[in-house]
Amino acid sequence: MTDALLSVRGIEKRFGGLVALAGVSMEVPKGLVYGLIGPNGSGKTTLFNVVSGFMRQDAGTVAFEGRDIGRASPHRVARLGLCRTFQATACPTRMTVMENMLLAPQDQLGEGFVNLVARPRGVSRQERAFRARARDLLAIVNLAGKADEYAGSLSGGQKKLLALAQILMADPKLILLDEPVAGVNPVLAEEIAAVIRKLRDEGRNFLIVEHNMHFIRSSCDRISVLDAGRIIAEGEPAEVLAREEVLRAYLAGPAARPAA
Ligand SMILES: Nc1ncnc2c1ncn2[C@@H]1O[C@H](COP(=O)(O)OP(=O)(O)OP(=O)(O)O)[C@@H](O)[C@H]1O
Ligand SMILES: [Mg+2]
Structure with a gap:
């Protein structure tokens, strides 16, 4: 038993004959922005899908705060704070933008919803609280001025900030971000990175998949490198990114995979 926030052990995942994850183990400690990098097709999103309950692994275990979540639904995983x-x-x-923000908590009311419908005053009080929280979070991600605009009018980077703010409505302990700055201009990418670092300093934890090396170097405290469904390196970004096997994995492109 470790005091890791997230502990992944021996995860295997196949799609037919393709081995997407070939026994992945990693630990995400508390208090960090943890990066998961690797070439296209190396299994990063698949690992996110398994950890967040959207896909069932063929083998291996996932523990969040010491609790087994390897077979939990996405809804349950989210309720536990991931x-x-x-x-x-x-x-x-x-x-x-505001309506999008309010979608998040309503979805989480779940079984309590019936209760609320029976108590209309409770609903409006709760809605007021949600709106106030949504406003605070939009301010944190620099979207306060966009609350009443259509989400469709936001830029790609601003939509990513909105997605992050929506997640924060649930007050999660660990936030998994899949390519938060991909396709985002450098100025807004730095803004997103600064928001993430600020949230980390306030006690949030992140596990982030990203190809942008500037982001990895400037914002991640530790990283793991996936290649062809295996972790090939782990440690501080500057040191790991200088390792020969990591450079080779990136230069080689999608690696040959063993058949199942
Ligand atoms: N639902 C699926 N059905 C079949 N194969 C899949 C499925 N999802 C992923 N794969 C395959 O598993 C491998 C890993 O894919 P994954 O999406 O996890 O890669 P990734 O590391 O996230 O890549 P990228 O950096 O391009 O997003 C790839 O070969 C992919 O084609
Ligand atoms: Mg991916």
């Missing part, structure tokens, strides 16, 4: 974004951001574009 939330994620997706590689391609998709938010309802014909709703305002």
Whole structure:
């Protein structure tokens, strides 16, 4: 038993004959921005899918705060405090930024919803609280001025900031971000990085998949490198990124995979 926030042991995942994860073990300690890097197709998103409950692994275990979540649903994983974004951001574009923010907590009311409907005054009090929280979080991600605009009018980078703010509505302990600055201009990418570092300093934990090496070097405290479904290196970014086997993995492109 370790005091790791997230502990992944021996995860295997196959898609037919393709081995996407070939026995992945890693530990994400508390208090860090932890990076997961690797060439295209190395299994990063698949590992996110397994950890967040969206995919069932063929073998191995996942523990969050020492609790086994290897077979838990995405909903349960989120309720325990582990939330994620997706590689391609998709938010309802014909709703305002604020309406998008309010979607998040309503989804989490779950079984309590019936109760609330029976108590209309409770609903409005709760909605006021959600709105106040949404406003605070939009300010943190520099979108306060966009609250009443359609989400569809946001830039790609601003949509990523909105996705992060939506996740924060649930007050998660660990946030999984899949390529938070991909396709984002350098100025906004630095803004996103600064928001992430600020949230880390306030006690949030992150596990981040990203190809942008500037982001990795400037914002990650530790990284693991996946190559062809295996972890090939782990440590501080500057040191790991200088290792020959890591450079080779990136230069070689998608590695040959063993058949199942
Ligand atoms: N649902 C699926 N069905 C079949 N194969 C899949 C599925 N999801 C992923 N794969 C395969 O598993 C491998 C790992 O994919 P994954 O999406 O995890 O890579 P990645 O590291 O996130 O890549 P990228 O950096 O391009 O996002 C790839 O060969 C991919 O084609
Ligand atoms: Mg991916």
